[in-house]
Every structure is written in C-alpha cells, then in structure tokens.
Amino acid sequence: MRRAVYALWHREIIRFVRDRSRLTGSLMQPVIFWLMFSGALHGSFKPYGMDYGVYFFTGTLAMITLFTAIFSTITVIEDRKEGFLQGVLVSPVPRSAIALGKILGGSTLALGLAVIFLLLAPFTGIELELDRVLMSIGVLALLSIAVTGLGFTLAWLMDSTAGYHGIMMLFLMPMLLMSGAFFPIEDAHWLISWVRHVNPMTYGVGALRHALQGSAPGCPTFAVCMIGTVIFATAMFALGTFVVTRRSSRDAT
Amino acid sequence: MSETHAVTAADVAFAYGERAALRGVSFAVEAGASFGFVGPNGSGKSTLFKLLSTILPQQAGSITMLGHDLLRESAAIRRRIGVVFQSPAVDKNLTVLENLRYAGLLLNLGGKELKMRIDEALAAAVLTDRRADPVAELSGGLRRRVEIAKCLMARPDLVLLDEASTGLDPAARREMWKVLRAQDNLTILFTTHLMEEAAEADRLMLLDEGQVVASGRPGELMEEVGGQVLEIETVEAAALVAELRDAFQVDAVQVDQTVRIEGETVQELVPEVMKRFGDRIRRLHLAHPSLEDVFLHRTGKRFVVQDPEPDLKKKKKRRRS
Numbered sequence: 336m337r338r339a340v341y342a343l344w345h346r347e348i349i350r351f352v353r354d355r356s357r358l359t360g361s362l363m364q365p366v367i368f369w370l371m372f373s374g375a376l377h378g379s380f381k382p383y384g385m386d387y388g389v390y391f392f393t394g395t396l397a398m399i400t401l402f403t404a405i406f407s408t409i410t411v412i413e414d415r416k417e418g419f420l421q422g423v424l425v426s427p428v429p430r431s432a433i434a435l436g437k438i439l440g441g442s443t444l445a446l447g448l449a450v451i452f453l454l455l456a457p458f459t460g461i462e463l464e465l466d467r468v469l470m471s472i473g474v475l476a477l478l479s480i481a482v483t484g485l486g487f488t489l490a491w492l493m494d495s496t497a498g499y500h501g502i503m504m505l506f507l508m509p510m511l512l513m514s515g516a517f518f519p520i521e522d523a524h525w526l527i528s529w530v531r532h533v534n535p536m537t538y539g540v541g542a543l544r545h546a547l548q549g550s551a552p553g554c555p556t557f558a559v560c561m562i563g564t565v566i567f568a569t570a571m572f573a574l575g576t577f578v579v580t581r582r583s584s585r586d587a588t
Numbered sequence: 589m590s591e592t593h594a595v596t597a598a599d600v601a602f603a604y605g606e607r608a609a610l611r612g613v614s615f616a617v618e619a620g621a622s623f624g625f626v627g628p629n630g631s632g633k634s635t636l637f638k639l640l641s642t643i644l645p646q647q648a649g650s651i652t653m654l655g656h657d658l659l660r661e662s663a664a665i666r667r668r669i670g671v672v673f674q675s676p677a678v679d680k681n682l683t684v685l686e687n688l689r690y691a692g693l694l695l696n697l698g699g700k701e702l703k704m705r706i707d708e709a710l711a712a713a714v715l716t717d718r719r720a721d722p723v724a725e726l727s728g729g730l731r732r733r734v735e736i737a738k739c740l741m742a743r744p745d746l747v748l749l750d751e752a753s754t755g756l757d758p759a760a761r762r763e764m765w766k767v768l769r770a771q772d773n774l775t776i777l778f779t780t781h782l783m784e785e786a787a788e789a790d791r792l793m794l795l796d797e798g799q800v801v802a803s804g805r806p807g808e809l810m811e812e813v814g815g816q817v818l819e820i821e822t823v824e825a826a827a828l829v830a831e832l833r834d835a836f837q838v839d840a841v842q843v844d845q846t847v848r849i850e851g852e853t854v855q856e857l858v859p860e861v862m863k864r865f866g867d868r869i870r871r872l873h874l875a876h877p878s879l880e881d882v883f884l885h886r887t888g889k890r891f892v893v894q895d896p897e898p899d900l901k902k903k904k905k906r907r908r909s
Contacts (some may be wrong), residue, residue, distance in 0.1 A: 342693035350681050422677030422738070423642050426694040427666040582645050 339428035340366050343436020344443065347407060351444050361403060361444075369395045372517075373459075382519045383495050383552040388459050393547055394516030396471075397540045399452055400445040400479045403501055407441035408486030412496050424586055434487065434576040441483035442476070449475045453547075461547070470546035474561075477568045478539040484571025490576045514540045519553045538563025594619040594651075594746050594775035595640065600649035601798075602635050609635040611798040612649070617791070619745075622769075623778040624786045626879065627795035628891055633779045635675075635755035636795070637750045640777065641671045654745055667695075668740025670747040678734050680724040683733060684715055687723060691738045705741050711765050713737035729760025749778040753785055761785065783879045783891075794883055801886040806879065809825055813885045815852035820861070821845060821871040828865060835864065843890060850877070850885070 373388035380387045392414060414420040423433055450472060456463050486507075493499045513520065513527065514536035520527060531537050541554030542564045554560060595617040602610040610632045617623040625633040638644040640653065642662040651658040653665045671677075678687045688709055692702045710716045713733040718726065723734055731750060739747055747768065753761040765788070768776055780786050786806065792805040802809055822828050823841045831838040832847065836857055840849045849857065855874055862872065883891040 336696075338693040338696050338698055342690040346679065346682070346690060349680075349686070350905055353681060380743030416675070417680075418673050418677040419679055421643060421673050421675070422671070422691075423694060425666060425669070425671045426691070426742075427663060428694050429695070586643055 336429060336432050339426075339432040340436045340439065343423075343433065344440040347410075347437065347440025348443060350410070351407065357406065361399075361406070361448055362451065363409050364402070365395050365399045365448075366455070368398065369459075380518075386460065389461055389548070390519075391517065392456065392459050392461060393544050394540065396449050396452060396475060396543060396547075397478065397514065397516045397536065398511060399449045399530060400475060401482045401507065401536075403445035403448050404441055404479065404482040404486040405499075405507060406443050406485060408437065408490040409496055409499055411437060411490035412493055412499060415494075421586070430579045431576050434579040438480065438483050438487050438572060438575050441487065442479040445479035445483060446472070446476050448478070456547075467549065471543060473544045474539070474546045474564065477564045478543065481535065481539065481564065481568040483570045484568070484573075484575040487575040488571065491575070502505035510534055510536045513537070515554065516540045517538075519575055521553050535563060539567060590653075591888035592619055593617060594621075595653050595777065597651045598649055600636070600639065600646075600651060602632075602639060602644070602647050609798055610737075613795070613798070613800055614649075615793055615800065615803060617775060617777060619775050620773045621790040622778070622788075624789035624792045625777070625779040625795060626781070626783075626792055626883075628781070628785045631798070632796040632798040633795050633852045634750065635798075637748060637777075637779050641669070641673075641748050642666055643752075648737055667742065667774070668745045670742050672732075672735045672739055672747065672749045674750045674752075676731060676735060677718075678723050678731065678738060681722070681724050683720055684710070684726075684734050684737075685719040687734060688738060688741060691741045695742055697741075705743070705887075709737040709740045712740055712770065727760075729756050729763060732756060732760065732764055733767060736764060740771070744774070746775045746777065747775065751779055751781070753780065753782060757785075786879055792879070794879075794886065796883070796887050796889070802882055809882045810877045810879065813850055813881050815850065815877075816854050817877050817881050818849045818854040818857060818861075819873040819875075820847040820849075820869055821870055822865075823849065823870070823872070824868065828868065831865070832861070836860070843884065843888075848884075850881070 340511045369388070372391050376387040382390045411420070422431070453468065453471060453475075465546060489502055490499055494500070511517070513530050513534050515531070516536070523531070538555065538560045541551050541560035542552055542557065544551035545557040545560060551557070555563070557585070591777055593616050593774060597616070598612065598614045600610055600613045601608070613632070613636060621865050625636060627633045635644065639646055639651065639658070640657065642665060646659050653834070654668050656664045658665060679690075682690070685706065688706045689702070692705055697705055707716075710719055713736050715730070715737055718730065723731060726734065735752070756764065768774065778789070786792055787808060791804065792809060794801045794809075822845070825845050825847050828847050829840045829842045832838060832849070838849050838851065838854075840847050840856070858872065858874060880891045883889070
C-alpha cells in the first residue's frame with residue numbers, strides 16, 4: 336500500500352515536471368494574473384484601505400491551489416480513457432491507494448506552486464515573517480488537500496474532460512469568485528451572501544488572510560476559518576477515497 | 589478445482605442493464621495452455637475478458653481462477669495474473685524503465701527484488717536496450733512488448749490479453765507471442781478477431797451472442813466442418829441452390845450472395861458445376877475449412893468484424909487458396 340501510494344504520487348510529480356508547457360503555464364499564470372489585476376485596479380480599488388496588490392496576493396495563492404488541483408485531477412479522466420487506470424485497477428493495490436496517491440500528488444504540486452509564489456511576496460510589499468510564512472504554508476497544505484480531493488472526486492465521476500471543464504466553469508470558478516479571493520463580499524445581495532457562507536473556499540481564503548496578513552477584515556474569525564478549512568480538507572479527502580472504493584461497471588469501459 | 593485447470597467457469601451470465609452480454613457460458617482452461625476467445629463484435633468475448641480480469645463485478649455463475657473464487661477472492665487472483673488491455677495501460681509520458689518501476693511498486697515490490705524483476709521483465713520482452721526510452725517514442729510493436737513486460741513483473745501464472753495484437757503487423761505479433769510462449773507454465777487467455785492468430789491457440793472457444801457456439805482444438809474444429817468447402821458467388825444464389833441440390837443431391841446452402849457446399853468430396857463437383865452453371869458463376873472458391881467456416885457452420889452467420897481501425901481491413905480479407 337505504501338509503495339503503491341508512493342508510485343502514484345511520484346508519477347503525478349514527474350509528469351508535471353516533465354511537461355514543459357504545463358510547468359511554465361502553472362508558474363506564469365498566477366504571476367501574470369496578479370500583475371494584471373493589481374496593476375489595473377491599484378489606483379481605483381482599495382478594499383478595506385488595503386492596496387489591491389496586497390489584497391489580491393492572498394487571493395492568488397488560493398487561485399493557484401484550485402487551478403493546480405483542477406489540472407492535476409483532470410488527468411484521472413485521461414488515465415481512465417487511455418487505460419492506465421484499468422491497469423492499476425487490476426493490480427493488487429487497494430483502491431483507496433489510488434485516491435491517496437492521486438490526491439497527495441496533486442496536493443503536493445498545488446502546495447509547491449503556492450509556496451513558490453509565496454516567496455515572491457517581498458516584491459509586492461508584503462513583509463514576510465517566518466511565523467506567518469509557516470502558518471500560511473500550513474493553511475495552504477490543508478487547502479491544497481481540500482481542492483485536490485474535490486477535483487479528484489469530480490474527475491472520478493466524469494467521463495469526459497469536456498464535462499469536467501463544464502463543471503469547472505459552473506461550479507469551481509464561482510466557488511473561487513464567491514470566496515472573497517478576488518474582491519470582498521459585503522453588503523451583498525442576500526443570495527450572494529448566503530452562497531459565500533456555505534462556500535468552503537470562503538473559510539480557506541479567510542484562514543489564509545489571517546495567517547499571511549495578520550488580519551482579515553470582512554472574514555470570519557481565524558478559529559472559524561481554520562475549523563472550516565480542516566472540515567473542508569477532511570471531507571474532500573474522505574469523499575475522494577469513498578468514490579474510488581465503490582466498484583462499478585464503469586471501471587471496465 | 590483440479591490442479592490441471594487454471595480457470596474453470598460455469599454458467600457465467602452478465603447483462604448491462606437490460607441487454608444480456610453473456611448467457612450462460614461454461615469452459616475450462618488447462619494450466620499452461622493458450623486459450624482463445626473468438627467471436628464477432630457483441631459476441632460477449634470482451635465482457636468475459638473483463639470479468640476474468642476482475643475489473644467487472646461478477647453477476648451470475650461461478651468462476652474459479654488459479655484455485656481462487658473470483659467473487660470472493662479477487663484480491664488473491666490479482667496478485668497472480670497479468671492483464672493486457674486493448675487500450676494501452678502504459679504511460680506514454682514515462683520511460684520504459686519508469687513504467688516497469690511503477691508496475692513493481694504497485695505489486696509492493698521494492699529494493700533488490702524490484703530491480704531484479706525489472707531486469708527479468710526487460711530481458712524477457714527483449715527491451716533491455718530500450719529501457720531509457722520514453723514509451724511515446726516507441727513503435728506500436730515495442731509498446732505492446734512494454735505492456736507484456738509490465739504484466740510479467742508480477743511473475744503471473746496466468747495472463748489475459750484483450751485483442752492484444754490489434755494494430756500490430758504480423759512480425760510484431762509473432763514477436764509478442766514468442767515472448768509469451770517462452771514463459772514456463774504460463775496460461776494465456778486471449779481474445780482475438782484475427783483467425784490466423786486464433787488458429788495457433790491450443791484451444792479455442794467461439795462465442796456468438798453471449799453463448800459458446802464451439803470449443804476445442806483449432807484443428808478439431810476445422811475438421812468437424814469436414815473435407816473441403818466450395819463457395820460459389822453468383823447473382824442468383826437462391827435459384828442456384830435449388831438447381832445444385834437437384835443436380836448433385838448435395839446440401840447446398842445460401843449465405844448472403846454465395847452458395848456453400850461442405851463435404852468430403854466437394855472438389856469432385858467442380859468440373860461438373862463449371863460445365864453446367866459456369867456462365868452464371870462469378871467466382872468459384874474451393875478451400876479447406878477455416879475457423880470462419882466453423883463459425884458459419886455453427887451459427888449460419890458469417891464471421892464479420894467491424895474494425896475500428898480501417899487499415900486493418902486489408903488483413904482481415906479471407907485469404908484462402
């Protein structure tokens with residue numbers, strides 16, 4: 336079981352590192368997003384009196400974890416189509432090892448990319464203190480597991496990458512936008528306000544703001560955010576493992 | 589289960605929702621033999637393959653593999669089988685060595701044992717020189733051998749191949765079989781729609797519409813059709829059937845636009861048939877029975893395979909003389 340999980344984890348990492356365009360894209364996309372948004376809104380938009388570059392920096396970290404999770408879990412669908420997954424399913428490994436390997440692999444990538452971006456913080460005017468960095472890495476690790484678990488579950492249930500893209504636009508993107516990662520959500524329409532409260536990303540982004548910025552105006556308290564994030568991560572990890580262990584005739588197609 | 593049988597199956601049935609794919613299939617595979625499932629699309633051979641590879645949950649009937657019950661002990665079976673699917677299960681983005689290493693790790697091998705098994709599998713599949721090559725850069729035949737090497741990592745007692753030679757040229761196909769047959773005491777279960785490949789199996793089972801239509805040694809099956817087969821292509825098959833029956837008291841039957849006569853002495857009819865009906869005959873074909881004839885003999889239907897890959901069509905043409 337340990338070796339099987341290691342193999343599947345290692346495969347995720349090696350495939351990512353070897354795929355030049357995916358590697359470059361994943362490293363550059365958040366930087367470009369941050370430059371565009373903070374450059375464009377820097378004069379006009381100061382949420383809670385904060386420079387937008389600082390506000391959006393935390394949001395970008397959340398975005399990195401989500402996007403990396405999406406692009407690494409979408410490979411589950413390719414694996415199913417190409418037959419690699421069938422090969423694993425007929426090997427003697429317990430099925431939970433598949434979820435474990437994939438989710439840990441994807442989370443490692445998400446966390447790794449987020450940490451690389453985090454190290455750019457001094458260029459944005461955020462002062463890095465060691466305890467804040469460590470706390471942020473802890474939160475990012477939880478958030479990575481949560482979104483990768485979620486992505487894995489969706490990908491496992493999907494038959495096509497096109498379907499997964501649909502889910503991404505209809506469900507995952509709104510989750511990110513309604514979390515306060517890009518802009519604060521206050522005095523909003525009651526429906527938006529309700530969505531924000533049930534959206535688990537809200538708590539992840541909030542926890543990240545508390546950890547990195549030291550304060551998080553407009554977010555629930557640090558304790559509430561942390562509890563929410565831990566529940567999010569645990570639930571998604573469990574859900575991913577659960578869907579894998581259910582056998583169905585779909586596995587044979 | 590006796591020790592001489594690697595697989596025994598009794599009354600295996602399977603349905604996808606309402607649609608029955610297998611309707612009570614029974615067979616036994618001797619240990620160390622090569623055993624082929626042959627049938628057209630929709631015959632149930634792929635479903636049977638998927639059941640045996642433990643990937644499809646069993647519905648009805650009983651299957652014993654390598655002394656284990658498939659329903660209750662699939663984990664024990666998985667440790668001792670190797671499976672090659674129609675769609676490649678090797679990762680193109682990785683090298684041959686990496687693929688084998690992962691396969692070994694999935695089998696819970698590590699350290700020296702892992703290294704030894706990899707070397708062994710590479711040598712068996714004649715891939716030692718290619719170990720560092722990315723699979724994406726290999727030819728179709730070599731990729732298949734990587735699949736074989738991967739499934740040999742488990743030192744299996746039984747390998748299952750699903751249309752494993754699809755897309756391979758005859759040389760690559762022979763190479764693949766050479767690797768497999770070189771393994772001691774390995775039972776090989778395979779599905780195929782290539783009759784040349786099926787004819788080389790120790791035993792065959794012909795399937796149609798989820799049922800066994802014939803099984804036995806390829807030679808026996810072909811002998812059962814008897815003597816030779818005379819096929820006459822004509823525009824007016826029905827009329828010719830009647831006339832042939834009258835003229836020669838033979839059991840002529842119509843299949844599509846051809847008339848078929850099977851028998852020990854059909855070759856003696858040829859001159860007479862040509863003399864009396866020559867002007868109405870487009871083509872006359874005399875041959876020893878093939879496995880297609882066995883299928884036709886048992887089901888009354890031609891063995892037609894719709895190939896997903898059009899370039900294979902050429903190879904599928906019946907070549908007999």
